[in-house]
Amino acid sequence: MQTLYFALALFLLLNLCAGMWRVLRGPTTADRMLSAQLFGTTVVAILLLLAQASDSPALRDVALVFALLAAVTAVAFVQRVWPEDKESERDRG
């Protein structure tokens, strides 16, 4: 089972790195914000797998905190980088 956990964790890590390519490339700001979403799910999955593999249930708390806080970064993205009251024509295109 150990092998399976690590294999899946490695696969997810590779997935994450592939997803980072989109974040690097853009092209719009929203694409970069997707990284928060990507990390929110993938890292939680990796953490849960590692918790099971290393048999330390405390690591599930890390995943819990992560699941909670990924939303904060995403909300910061939406509220701060793209404030609603600054609509402008420059962004079209």
Place this chain on the structure above:
Amino acid sequence: MLQWAFDTMLGFGLLWLAWRALNSSDLFKAIVLFIAFGLLMALAWVRLNAPDVALAEAAIGAGLTGALLLAALARLGAMTDQNVSGASAYPVPSAQPPAGSHFSRGLLILLLSASVAGMAYAIWSLPSYATGLSMDVAAHLDDSGVGNPVTAVLLNFRGYDTMLEMMVLLLAVLGVWSLGGLQQQPEKPVAAVLETLSRFLTPVFILAAAYLLWVGADAPGGAFQAGSVLGAAGVLLLLSGWRPRVRLMQWPLRLALTAGAGAFILLGLLTLLLEKQFLTYPVAQAGRMILLLESLATVSIAVTLAILFLSVSSGHKEKSGKGEKK
């Protein structure tokens, strides 16, 4: 074998993200990459069998650093009147390295390679087995009043450090305030979904913080982690338009900010009188004293982090945001 592959991949991922974050031409991209870097660090802590550190990094890295940096970047954009939300938001010309001569740049790279080689050699030549202080901590764990060695070190054996750290946090707030103070801002209506999100998540955050504080005695968790989670709850509330009442911003705020450091000092003086030594708890009461200290420290850390975010994100935005529009 797979573990090695995972660790190597993670190490290279960290280095790659740091490199790209520090050298991409667009500041917004750099910050996104830096946030991603912080999140991957949490995985590294897990692999290094440091769940306490992983919890702190997850709470700070995922919740606070990102929000702080993004808020500062947004204000910087408003000040220097750059387009914040375009495709390449900050192609700052000065973000490029200054055009030093090839010789000096080559010399720098040579020096830095030499230093990395030196560090690698230093780490390599250390004995591969060293117990450090783990045996001493384990021997005195029963007297500390808690079962988690990291909490025992933080709140009991090295209580001095934590006391001074609370003061550092206080100093940071004082420093930020002395740069301009807090501007009172009106509450802003936000999207219904965001309001629902923050209304639902805030109680969950508070529950999670209380849980982390409570389990910190015997399992990974404790004041720093709980404080960071609670501080992130404050950041979420501030982001979704909530503003503290003016009345709350006077002495209740100051009391909350100083509660942690004050509790340490008072308890230290008390133990100085009773036990003749600063911050040496009587063994029977140690558990309760640590819980009291930790609760107050949690409140202080949370309020400090939220106030730091509030100051960085909303200093003089109203003044410079308007009027400068082209």
Place this chain on the structure above:
Amino acid sequence: MTNAFLYALAGSGLFVLGLHALVMHAHVLRKILAINVMGSGVFLILVALARRSGETTTDPVPHAMVITGIVVAVSATALALALMLKLAEKSGQAVLPDKHGD
């Protein structure tokens, strides 16, 4: 040699990367990121070296130091950001002046 050595090596790499960026870039926000990366490198080395005390028992003292360090780092970052914003407010840009420039 264990897996922890890999992380210690990555930590020293991060430190040097951060140092390089700190020296090379003029933009203050970039410098703040660089200092944070350097700090992460140091933390990584500390915790990786704490791993040497065996598979089951790890040295809690470096862990405690790193937890304190993470919280101090984030508050120092906030202070640095506030200073940077002040600089931008006064001078119109968040770039440190070049010594040869003026």
Place this chain on the structure above:
Amino acid sequence: MTAADYVTACLFILGGIFFFAGTAGLLRFPDVYTRLHALTKADNVGLGLIVAGLALQAESWLAAGKLLLIWLLVLFAGACVAHLVARRALRKGTRIWTE
């Protein structure tokens, strides 16, 4: 390996496929809305399958409940965030892909 282990392995493989599909969509889809949709839906289903697989291996009902709680939190936050990003992108006038 017991029967539960085989079921876990199957769930893991399915979960991995969903994660892969999410990343493929993120990389290949033409505009931000479709990418958002691929990422949010596929990754959350993938996480759900992995959580189900792990819950079969969990040492107690309490641990399984915590796993489920984590998944529900991620689902809730993910749905809200996807909505916020898409709404803001639309308000900002990011073009919708039409063919």
